[in-house]
Amino acid sequence: MKIVVLKSSGNTHGSSNLLADAFIRGAKESGHTITEIDVYKANVKPCTGCVACGYEGTCVQRDDMTSIRQSILDSDMIVFVTPLYYYGFSAQIKTVIDRFCAFNASLTGKQMKSVLISAAWNADSWTFEALETHYKTLVRYLHFNDCGSILGYGCGTVGMTESSEYPQLAYKLGKTI
Numbered sequence: 001m002k003i004v005v006l007k008s009s010g011n012t013h014g015s016s017n018l019l020a021d022a023f024i025r026g027a028k029e030s031g032h033t034i035t036e037i038d039v040y041k042a043n044v045k046p047c048t049g050c051v052a053c054g055y056e057g058t059c060v061q062r063d064d065m066t067s068i069r070q071s072i073l074d075s076d077m078i079v080f081v082t083p084l085y086y087y088g089f090s091a092q093i094k095t096v097i098d099r100f101c102a103f104n105a106s107l108t109g110k111q112m113k114s115v116l117i118s119a120a121w122n123a124d125s126w127t128f129e130a131l132e133t134h135y136k137t138l139v140r141y142l143h144f145n146d147c148g149s150i151l152g153y154g155c156g157t158v159g160m161t162e163s164s165e166y167p168q169l170a171y172k173l174g175k176t177i
């Protein structure tokens, strides 16, 4: 299976990417092909809402979303990787999600598999409620097939994340998807 992994933290060697890397290691060991994209470093401008694309067409903006779009449409699974920012996705990955507008029909028609990976400082039971609800709503709307989530509660620093159970859980998820 072809898997595109969208990382989105400004901390290249931070907690969410650490969990993503464990997932990738497992997935590679199981023979999957991985395309990693660090959307934090990509030049992706926010959707202007002009809808010149008609929800399926060429976007008027010329930036890295052209190649990201192609990578997503070439893949069977999309992995959203985000630090928890004010209980939601990072702005960088939300910007990419908003740009789905220009290939909404293609994306919906593909019925892709998907995974969510996140890291948060908090460990309260409700820490990921809003992010999970948003992710599950995207899955429903875009006709994705949810293959699981790694939600790192109490993963506020790399040290906290490394000493948690989550890297191993991420590895196992990658290995078994």
Ligand SMILES: Cc1cc2nc3c(=O)[nH]c(=O)nc-3n(C[C@H](O)[C@H](O)[C@H](O)COP(=O)(O)O)c2cc1C
Binding pocket: 009, 010, 011, 013, 014, 015, 016, 017, 082, 083, 084, 085, 086, 087, 088, 119, 120, 121, 122, 123, 127, 155, 156, 157
């Ligand atoms: C702007 C900002 C907003 C944050 N918002 C939350 C939050 O709402 N809840 C939480 O538990 N942690 C929050 N955190 C902490 C990060 O989610 C946490 O440190 C995470 O491990 C960072 O992941 P990274 O190392 O991949 O960047 C926030 C951190 C920043 C910088």
